[in-house]
Amino acid sequence: MNATERRLTPLVILLLLALLVLLLAGWVMDRVNREAQGPSASLAPDEVIRWKLVTTWPKNFPGLGLGPENFARLVKDMSGGRLQVHVYGGGEIVPPFGVFDAVSQGVAEMGHGAGYYWTGKVPSAVFFTAVPFGFTADEASAWMHYGGGLELWRKAYAPFNLIPLAGGNSGTQMAGWFNKEINSIDDLQGLKMRIPGLGGEVFSRAGGTAVTIPGGELYTSLQTGVIDATEWVGPYNDLAMGLHEVAEYYYYPGWQEPGPVLEFIVNADAFASLPADLQTIVESAARNVNQDMLDEYTARNNRALKELVEVHGVKLRRLPDDVIIALKQAAQEAVKELAASDPMAAEAYASFSEFYEGVKHYHSISEQAYINARDLEADPEQ
């Protein structure tokens, strides 16, 4: 190395370092600029969190199945794309009744369905979904969020590494479609009706024969006389199934599910791994969907009922008093036995019962008194 080379070598190193400094400074400025555009723009694609949400419903099933789709859209929009939830229909990656286990084990981060599907594992889940002759939608939501219901639900699901959130409500369902008139409790004896869960248990105690048939087979089963009657959801979903084509009478009220609460379940580890803002976004989007679904059902049931009656000539019938009373007595017995079978169910039942008595009395002088009062008409003879 000669003297010239000795002078040039540090200069070359110096120039290379200066270049490196410039490159680094440029990269830093780029990041700062991108950051100023908001968090969505500041994230590299590999920083997007992608979750799977498995459901018990067919993909895009009207009402019930659109809840998780609306949830996913809200979460994506509110997070600026940082949390993207892909919704899978029942059977796409896990079977409908495999949702609870899949989310518990972390196969998917979230699920959507109805808690009473898991009564085999969690007997108390009935109280967090639908009790025959229990809460209406508003009463259930008030118990959940201001009556201790959600805390108990979380306690019941904690051993399964799951966090539950209220995830939609259909409102009071219909008693169902019947191929003969029900004039007294005698007409229920031996009647073969598709009615699952605790409702079916109650129906059997009142003298009927409860059978379980998948939704997709209801139409044919009614048409061929395999069953005499079926319950499904309410006017909006029932009209879409065409049940008015294969049954003559449409009975109300839906004593078996007066205000069923659907559920989102979140794998507890997945939830804990989210930053605080995304945790609140997940909770808030679920709460949003919980009310939005009831709004949608209220509006669509209203219009579907009109079509069923005015276009299709469906015969609307109210269950006779003696049938309602018999079903209510059977329901009270069945619910008490369920509560006695499991400590967590007993705890949920105690909280449920105390809230139920209070809210029933309160609604008797508010919503119930009002909607009965608005039906009053002046005596035309006066």
Next chain:
Amino acid sequence: MNATERRLTPLVILLLLALLVLLLAGWVMDRVNREAQGPSASLAPDEVIRWKLVTTWPKNFPGLGLGPENFARLVKDMSGGRLQVHVYGGGEIVPPFGVFDAVSQGVAEMGHGAGYYWTGKVPSAVFFTAVPFGFTADEASAWMHYGGGLELWRKAYAPFNLIPLAGGNSGTQMAGWFNKEINSIDDLQGLKMRIPGLGGEVFSRAGGTAVTIPGGELYTSLQTGVIDATEWVGPYNDLAMGLHEVAEYYYYPGWQEPGPVLEFIVNADAFASLPADLQTIVESAARNVNQDMLDEYTARNNRALKELVEVHGVKLRRLPDDVIIALKQAAQEAVKELAASDPMAAEAYASFSEFYEGVKHYHSISEQAYINARDLEADPEQ
């Protein structure tokens, strides 16, 4: 400069540059780490958007006034602190009834109150708040979100540069506190009752004398006989006001406000200036509060009613049929006249009426049929 100095100078520069590179690399790593903790940490303080929300309620007023506080908390948490909304009670920076103008003019970015306060400017606002003998909370929410109500509300407020959002519901209110029994429509004649807005107009048409008195003066006015009766909200708020100490009878149902919808209003320019994710966060937080307030009222009214009756011995009374019928007829006339007075009110009334007839029929076979059925008891003689 000697040969040694010539050799050392580039080395010093090189070392200084290396130090600079290390410092820069450290700073970059720090930013990357902070970014990984979520967007709140990545924002410089001057990137926080600060909004003012003015309300028609006293600061932290139970129920009604906590809605905007809950909204602000949700927005802050979901945005990772990027949007911070400060809530002002009525009179803090604008008077309670100055909220509409203040938000319209951009003095504050948001407001919270009840639409019927602005009927002088927007006659149709009655339909978006509470119609005597109109919607329950669920019916109003369904009309808003799936029946065209919100679109009409936005149209009505657009000329004022305001975007409305449903912002809470108290559920069916009580008819009010009375110092004498109401046994027939004759007992209403000349009765001085504090009942504001369209409810007051209806009450006057039915023979009463409607007066307007601020909430803070109700207790003394009832006590001194300045008024014979007053309506306020429902058991939870009424108990806190101590109205049971100065009136003997507590009447139901609250025909004047069967399911009043509160409102958030957003200055349209302020809303447009938000990035898309914060816009959705604002909308979703409002929707959340809309349902949460009803849940809170349902639970707290239930407990307050128990206390009013069991501890304070309040005499609960139902308005007689002839009073209800007279008030309903007067309400129908008053609402029709209101609709005839303004094109936007006429448009809202047409949409309201069509939805009302349908949802009333649907609820008569769902929620209404169910809550009446669950009261049935077996005949003890059988």
